[in-house]
Amino acid sequence: MPGTTDKYQHAGWQKRSVMHRCDVFDTMRAQALNAHAKVKAKNKEAVFEEPFNAGQVSMARHYAGLYEGLQSGDLRGASYGERVSGGGGGVDAVVLRLAARQEFEALERKVGRGVAMPMRKVRPSKRGEGRVCKMISDLDAVRAVCLLGLSMSEVLRKYDWTVSSRNSAALRAALREALDRMQGYGVASARK
Structure with a gap:
């Protein structure tokens, strides 16, 4: 999976048998547990x-x-459990790929066109220490964290924002909202 590390942790019942690759x-x-x-x-x-709650992570x-x-x-x-086979009872690989592409694009549409880190709401002294910051859209945040495996700090640095607890919290809140919309929660109030 993109953005994973080579660290593994036990994920099975009573720490048995199942291994989970950390992302x-x-x-x-x-990090949140250490801070707590x-x-x-x-x-x-x-x-x-x-x-992030379990549904958002999932x-x-x-x-x-x-x-x-x-x-x-x-x-x-x-989640496409049917196997592709060359015989008459299987599902065509093209059909599976098309269904996956449609689901992927539908999830990205649910994220919306909102801006996770709008520059107009943050004073220049708080956003980039004199640098020219780039706006971070909700979709940019989702892609950076979920697909590239970047942390909040890394996303802020990528878009030339100052890494601060305030900026990280704002980005995390926007990402939570986007992940909720991807699940179908708050779709009516999705940012345009």
Whole structure:
């Protein structure tokens, strides 16, 4: 999967048998847990908040799986469980590829044309330390994180934004909303 690291963690019941290759969402969760541990040491009543909920992470991984399958020509891992066969009962590979392409494009349409990091809402001193920042669209954010495996900080740097907790939080919120829209939540209020 694009953007994965070579770190593996146990993902099975009682840490048995199943291995899961860590991706950017695992890394962000680990970073959030580390930050929470520091806060918890000072404030015992602090509550951990997941950077992304399970549905958002699942959608991001499905979207990345579709992309990877389309790029490699292998669609077995992309929820198209029927096998392609040369006999009369199989599904044509072209039909599977077309269905995957249509689903991928539909997910990108659900993201919308909104802007995750609009420059007009952030003072110049807070966005790029004198540099010319580029606007980050919702689709740019989704592609950068889900397909390229970039963290919030890396996305901000890529578009010449200052890496700050405020900018990272705004980008994370926009990404959460985009992933929710991809799942079908809040589609009516999708940014145009």
